[in-house]
Structure formats: structure tokens, C-alpha cells
Amino acid sequence: MIDFSIPSDTAALRDEIRSFVIDEIVPFETDPRLTQHGPTDELRSELVELARKRGLLTFQAPARFGGREPSHLDQAVLYEAAGWSTLGPIALNCAAPDEGNMYLLGKVATEEQAEEYLRPVIDGRQRxxxxxxxxxxxxxxxxxxxxxxxxxxxxxxxxxxxxxxxxxxxxxxxxxxxxxxxxxxxxxxxxxxxxxxxxxxxxxxxxxxxxxxxxxxxxxxxxxxxxxxxxxxxxxxxxQALRYAQLRLAPARLTHCMRWLGAAERAHSIAVDYARTRTAFGKPIGEHQGVSFMLADNEIALQQSRLAIWWACWHLDQGAKGRHESSMVKAVVSEDLFQVADRCVQILGGMGISDETPVAMIFRDIRAFRLYDGPTEVHKYAIGRQALRGRGA
CATH class of the missing domain: 2.40.110.10 (Butyryl-CoA Dehydrogenase, subunit A, domain 2)
Structure with missing residues (x-):
């Protein structure tokens, strides 16, 4: 049986994370410490302390390190909420590369290595x-x-x-x-x-x-x-480095997708609000067919991306390595979310290419996301080889 319901405890944590990001983290998007080279360490430390006070820091950590250890499917819901602001995952300590590194170290490091190198990262004390x-x-x-x-x-x-x-x-x-x-x-x-x-x-x-x-x-x-x-x-x-890299990369591809789904959803919400209030040729632009079709395409892409992520996460939760599934999801989601962001820029017009909203920043960052953990072409090459071997191979 296929069940798309979200457990009540996961939904409650999702809502808490989303509220935290909107209320406490979004205001930092105009902070001068968010530079061309990303947030400074000083800004990161300040954001991390806000999450620590709310009891939300590194929620994805293994239980033995004090985390909630959510399933991959639960992570999909929670990371999407965190990604509403590009600063959200940084504040919550579930951003790349730390999130993927914590996952790898939790699987491979010795107890001595974990205490020295992993625990301080989980605690948000170091990167x-x-x-x-x-x-x-x-x-x-x-x-x-x-x-x-x-x-x-x-x-x-x-x-x-x-x-x-x-x-x-x-x-x-x-x-x-x-x-x-x-x-x-x-x-x-x-x-x-x-x-x-x-x-x-x-x-x-x-x-x-x-x-x-x-x-x-x-x-x-x-x-x-x-x-x-x-x-x-x-x-x-x-x-064994290449084997360990794959152990890290399969779930990391998906967590990238989860976070950027949240960011694309944010961009879409801004575009929808703008389409409701901006008028042209006698009516709100959202009532013009060209804009309404772009909004519809965004709605479709966001939901398709969400379902694709959940599908791959389900496989990981069943014990699969998820290399093939995560490649498929990374390839399609990174491309589709870029198109979502691009349509949002188009709907916003001149505002969309400015820093008056975070949409331009989200657009640039999602364009880079298409290369993270392998460009689309590399994933398609691997997917094609798997098809030639037979889907069950």
C-alpha cells in the first residue's frame, strides 16, 4: 500500500522548523555578513546559537550523539522546511558539506575519531x-x-x-x-x-x-x-575511498534536493504573491494566461520533485544503497527546480533580477546546485548504463 501521509510528530517538527526559519532566520538574508563568498563564520555561529536555543540544532544526528535520527523520508519533509531560506540549513546545522560529512563519519569513523572529529561538528562548534x-x-x-x-x-x-x-x-x-x-x-x-x-x-x-x-x-x-x-x-x-564516497553521496544527493525544494517553493510563493498584486493591461498579471501557465508549471514541478525525493528516500529506508535512485532524482529535480526558479524570475520581471527579493539569489544558487554531487550528464550516463544492464541488475 502506498501511503503519502506524514506522521504527526514529523509534521509538528516540520512546522516548528518552518516557523523558526521564517521568524528568526529570514531576517538575516539582508545581513552584510552574507557575502559574495557565502555567510561568514561569525554569521553562522550566531544562527547556530538561535537554533540551539530552540532545541532544533542538528536534528538529523544519530541518537547516540543526541540527535533525533529521523528516517530518510522524515528528513525529506524536515529538510524541505529548513530550505525555505538558504540560511535555514546553516542555522540548523544540516547544510552541506557538514551534513554529508556527519553522515559518513557516523558510519565509518572509529569511536576515537568520532569523538575528536564528528562530535564537535554535530555540536555546531566547528565545521x-x-x-x-x-x-x-x-x-x-x-x-x-x-x-x-x-x-x-x-x-x-x-x-x-x-x-x-x-x-x-x-x-x-x-x-x-x-x-x-x-x-x-x-x-x-x-x-x-x-x-x-x-x-x-x-x-x-x-x-x-x-x-x-x-x-x-x-x-x-x-x-x-x-x-x-x-x-x-x-x-x-x-x-576504500571511492566506496565510502558513494556511501556519502547517495543520501547527500537527496538532501541537496530536499533543501533546494524548500528554496524553490519559497521563490514560487513570492512569484504567486506578486502575480496576485501586480497589474498589467487592466488586471493582475496572474490572470494572464502566459503567467498562469508558468505558475501551473511550477506547481507541477514542485510536487513531482517532492514525490521523486520521497520515492528514493523510501528505497533508502528499506535498506537499498540508493545509488541508482538518487542519481535519477538528482538529475530530474535539479533541472526542474532550476526551471521553477527561472520562471519565478520571469514572473517578477525587473524585480526578479534584483536583490529586492531573495529570488535572484535562489536562482543563482539553484543553477550551481545542478553541478553539486555530479552534473546531470554524469547521472544520466550512469542511469543509461543501468538501463542497458536491465533495471533489476
Whole structure:
């Protein structure tokens, strides 16, 4: 039986989150600390404390760390509410990359690693990064990993360049992907390492100017200049980084979709209000067929996106890995929500390309979302290969 009802406790928490975001977080959207490179760490800390006071901080954390540990389906409802403002997930500590990193560390880290690197992130005391992407190496194809780790039997020495590393400036918990070179002392291959952001050899060269501005401290270019780490810094097993990355990416693709569904819904609500009150040629513009059709297309796209997300979340909750399902949802939802935002800009006209409303910011940020965790084309390539193998393969 298919049941689309939302449990009462989840609905109540959704409403509490949405009210919190509207009442306490939306006013910060015009704060000067929301810069071209995203919210500053100072602004983030202030927002986090507001969520802490409301008892809403890191609601998605595992129960053993004091969180509510909602199912994936519950998360879909709650993250959509959080995404009403692009600052909402930051305040609630369920924004990328921290949310995905917390999920990965909760699954793979040892107890000692979790206490040192995970718990402070869950507590909102520090931020984290996932340092995989490289300018001419790992990205959509992580198999092109160029950063190396040389093991001499006692320590690993990591050398390489990373870029588009979200939140690198000021982050304390670092997950670094590097290719352990063949050696006589143990296994080799792509490996994840944990370390502190202040560790010698981690050099943040600059923060990139990008079209989005919703991630704390933006996206950095990082040089790894002989970062020396002990075997205890290995996250999981040597040579298993790509498997762990997939463990992180399948749910992270969906949480991206959930948050941006909330933002697109916000943009649509602004466009609807404008279409009711703005007149042209003798009547509200919403009564003109061209605008009403755009509003209808938005309504359809938002609901289709919501149902697609719920479908993939259901699979994850049943124990599936969700790689295929999350690729399908990421591909369609990222494209459809961008179209929603684009129609909202069009409906608002001149106001839509200004900062008089958050719609222009949402439009830019959702355009960037189409590339997060793999562009649409990469996901379609994987989906097509799965179709050739047979849907049940």
C-alpha cells in the first residue's frame, strides 16, 4: 500500500522548523555578513546559537550523539522546511558539506575519531570539509584522483591540489581523499584521511569567486604541501575511498534536493504573491494566461520533485544503497527546480533580477546546485548504463 501521509510528530517538527526559519532566520538574508563568498563564520555561529536555543540544532544526528535520527523520508519533509531560506540549513546545522560529512563519519569513523572529529561538528562548534575535487583530477570522475599519499611504514605524506573545497576557510574537521601509492608496507589505492584544518601543510591559497553564495566561507583552493599523517588518521580502510564516497553521496544527493525544494517553493510563493498584486493591461498579471501557465508549471514541478525525493528516500529506508535512485532524482529535480526558479524570475520581471527579493539569489544558487554531487550528464550516463544492464541488475 502506498501511503503519502506524514506522521504527526514529523509534521509538528516540520512546522516548528518552518516557523523558526521564517521568524528568526529570514531576517538575516539582508545581513552584510552574507557575502559574495557565502555567510561568514561569525554569521553562522550566531544562527547556530538561535537554533540551539530552540532545541532544533542538528536534528538529523544519530541518537547516540543526541540527535533525533529521523528516517530518510522524515528528513525529506524536515529538510524541505529548513530550505525555505538558504540560511535555514546553516542555522540548523544540516547544510552541506557538514551534513554529508556527519553522515559518513557516523558510519565509518572509529569511536576515537568520532569523538575528536564528528562530535564537535554535530555540536555546531566547528565545521568540516570533504576535500576530493581537483582542478584537473578528481571531480565528476573521482577515479582521476591526482593527490598522492606516500606511506613509509610510519606516516603518510600527502601532496596535491584541491579546489572548490566548500567551507575550507576556518573549517576544523577535514576529510581528505588521496591515492596511497604502492608500497611494501601495506595496501594502496584511494583513501580517506582525517585531520585538523590547522595541520601543517594545509595551505588555503584563495577563495574562489562563484555564482552561488549559500555556503559558509565559500569554496577554497587548497594546496596540500607534504601533509604528514599517522595511520590512525585513515578513515575506514586504505584503498576504500571511492566506496565510502558513494556511501556519502547517495543520501547527500537527496538532501541537496530536499533543501533546494524548500528554496524553490519559497521563490514560487513570492512569484504567486506578486502575480496576485501586480497589474498589467487592466488586471493582475496572474490572470494572464502566459503567467498562469508558468505558475501551473511550477506547481507541477514542485510536487513531482517532492514525490521523486520521497520515492528514493523510501528505497533508502528499506535498506537499498540508493545509488541508482538518487542519481535519477538528482538529475530530474535539479533541472526542474532550476526551471521553477527561472520562471519565478520571469514572473517578477525587473524585480526578479534584483536583490529586492531573495529570488535572484535562489536562482543563482539553484543553477550551481545542478553541478553539486555530479552534473546531470554524469547521472544520466550512469542511469543509461543501468538501463542497458536491465533495471533489476
Amino acid at each position: 568540516s570539509v570533504f576535500a576530493m575535487t581537483e582542478p584537473f583530477g578528481a571531480g565528476s570522475d573521482p577515479g582521476q584522483l591526482a593527490t598522492t599519499a606516500v606511506f613509509d611504514g610510519e606516516n603518510y605524506t600527502i601532496t596535491g591540489t584541491k579546489w572548490l573545497i566548500t567551507g575550507a576557510t576556518g573549517a576544523k574537521t577535514w576529510i581528505i581523499m588521496a591515492d596511497v601509492q604502492a608500497n611494501p608496507h601495506g595496501p594502496a589505492g584511494p583513501t580517506l584521511f582525517l585531520c585538523d584544518g590547522d595541520h601543517p601543510g594545509i595551505v588555503i591559497e584563495r577563495v574562489m569567486n562563484t555564482m552561488d553564495r549559500n555556503y559558509v566561507e565559500g569554496h577554497g583552493v587548497v594546496a596540500l604541501e607534504g601533509v604528514v599523517l599517522p595511520p590512525a588518521a585513515v578513515l575506514g580502510e586504505v584503498g
